Structure formats: C-alpha cells, structure tokens
Amino acid sequence: DAKTTQPTSMDCAEGRAANLPCNHSTISGNEYVYWYRQIHSQGPQYIIHGLKNNETNEMASLIITEDRKSSTLILPHATLRDTAVYYCIVKIGTGFQKLVFGTGTRLLVSP
Amino acid sequence: DVKVTQSSRYLVKRTGEKVFLECVQDMDHENMFWYRQDPGLGLRLIYFSYDVKMKEKGDIPEGYSVSREKKERFSLILESASTNQTSMYLCASSVNRGLQETQYFGPGTRLLVL
Numbered sequence: 001d002a003k004t005t006q007p008t009s010m011d012c013a014e015g016r017a018a019n020l021p022c023n024h025s026t027i028s029g030n031e032y033v034y035w036y037r038q039i040h041s042q043g044p045q046y047i048i049h050g051l052k053n054n055e056t057n058e059m060a061s062l063i064i065t066e067d068r069k070s071s072t073l074i075l076p077h078a079t080l081r082d083t084a085v086y087y088c089i090v091k092i093g094t095g096f097q098k099l100v101f102g103t104g105t106r107l108l109v110s111p
Numbered sequence: 112d113v114k115v116t117q118s119s120r121y122l123v124k125r126t127g128e129k130v131f132l133e134c135v136q137d138m139d140h141e142n143m144f145w146y147r148q149d150p151g152l153g154l155r156l157i158y159f160s161y162d163v164k165m166k167e168k169g170d171i172p173e174g175y176s177v178s179r180e181k182k183e184r185f186s187l188i189l190e191s192a193s194t195n196q197t198s199m200y201l202c203a204s205s206v207n208r209g210l211q212e213t214q215y216f217g218p219g220t221r222l223l224v225l
Contacts, residue, residue: 032211043115043201043216044154096142096205098156098169099214 004088009106012082018075020105022088025069030092033064035073036101037084044087044101047073078109114138115217117202123223130189132220134202142205143185144214145169145177147198154201160185192224 005023012018024033034049048055048062050071055062061074075082087104091097118133134143144159146169156169158177166177174196178186185204189196199221205214 034213036216041199041219041221043219046213046215049211049213096159096161096207096212098144098159099146099154099203101154103153 004090004102006086006088006102006105008103009108012075012078012107012109014080014109014111015077018078018082018107018109020073020075020086020088020107021070022073023070024088024090027068027090028092031090032092033062033068033071034089034091034099035060035062036087036089036099037082038087038104039081039084044099047086078107080109080111083107083109115202115204115215117200117217117220119220120218121221121223123225124189124192125225126193128189128192128224130192130222130224132187132189132200132202132222134185134187134204134217135183136185136204136215137183138204138206138215139182140204140206140215141182142207142212142214143179144203144205145175145185145187146201146203147171148201148219149198157187192222194224196222197224198222 035047036044038044050062064071085104087101115136145157146154160166160179176188202217203214
C-alpha cells in the first residue's frame with residue numbers, strides 16, 4: 001500500500017475554507033485517494049474519493065495534482081461540527097482491500 | 112444514504128463472558144467487515160465476509176469468530192472475553208461498483224471487559 005503523509009493538526013475559523021493536504025508520492029496508477037473523517041468516539045465517515053480528476057460532492061472537494069503525488073481536501077465553509085480527525089488513504093479501487101488509517105490530521109474549527 | 116447500524120454503542124462485560132456484537136446494513140452490500148480500533152495501533156481488520164455464509168480471517172482473528180447468515184447482518188462473537196479485547200469495534204460494509212469499492216462504517220461499539 002502507498003503510504004500517506006499528513007500534517008498532525010490544523011486550525012480553521014468557522015465559515016472559512018479548510019484545506020487539508022496529503023502527500024502520497026508512491027501512489028500506483030490503479031490506486032485511488034480516499035478521505036475519511038472521524039469525529040470523537042464515532043465511526044469513521046466516508047467523505048470523498050478520486051483517481052486523477054478533481055471531485056466534488058455535498059461534503060467536500062478533492063483536488064489531486066497532475067502527477068498524483070499529492071492531494072488536498074477542501075471543506076468550503078467549515079463549521080464547528082467539522083472538527084474531527086481526517087484520514088487520507090490510498091487504495092486499489094477494485095475488490096476488497098482493508099483500510100489502513102495513518103495518524104491523520106486533527107482539524108479544529110473554532111468560532 | 113448508506114446506513115450501517117451496530118447493536119450497542121457501549122458495552123461492559125466480564126472476563127470469560129461470551130459477547131455478541133451485531134451489525135446490520137441496509138444497502139444490499141456484498142462485503143462486510145469487522146475492525147477494532149485502539150489508540151496508537153490504528154484500525155485493524157478482524158474478519159470480513161464477501162457473501163452470505165462466507166468469511167475470511169483478517170489480521171487479528173484470534174479470540175473472535177463471525178457469522179453471516181443473512182446478507183444484511185454480520186455478527187462478531189467473542190467466545191470468551193478477555194481484558195485485552197477492550198476496544199472500539201467498528202463494522203463496515205461495501206459494494207464493488209465497477210472499479211470502485213468504498214467502505215461505510217457504523218457508529219462503533221465501545222467494549223469494556225472487566
């Protein structure tokens with residue numbers, strides 16, 4: 001599995017965009033970038049995933065660099081409820097593959 | 112929306128008890144998983160199932176068993192609970208759609224074994 005590197009923690013003001021970076025320089029051509037988050041004492045929540053094109057859904061946007069060695073998760077208008085640990089994972093899209101979470105980025109959204 | 116539910120959010124059991132953790136998903140997913148999550152150790156796969164009555168061991172199956180009699184339900188059984196099984200237990204389900212497999216998690220069961 002490709003490894004990912006994320007900052008340990010980030011702060012964001014409520015209402016501002018939160019941009020969470022992830023480095024995955026050893027990603028393979030058939031590996032997707034997935035983002036999950038985990039609010040304290042809850043199960044992980046799927047956010048978004050992508051292969052090489054930018055993706056957007058109702059929760060967030062995912063920007064993947066052209067060389068696919070890094071990506072950024074964007075929460076366009078962060079709220080207090082977005083305070084969580086965010087995990088960037090790379091994995092093969094097809095078939096089953098266990099999820100391996102690194103240490104993630106602890107995002108704190110403040111008023 | 113995908114919904115994965117787990118039978119209990121919090122559970123306290125005594126050493127030696129048999130413990131059942133239930134997981135139900137309502138999206139007709141083929142794949143279901145049981146993980147445990149511990150501080151400093153991250154997420155570890157216990158068992159998974161890719162079809163009814165099928166099961167495969169994950170990385171840490173010792174002390175656990177599973178049952179999948181119906182597609183929507185995947186049970187984790189601790190045959191004789193021990194204190195080192197105190198943990199957060201997470202169930203997930205997924206379906207293979209073309210080239211993409213996305214896992215969705217339940218809320219978790221925090222188990223304390225005394």
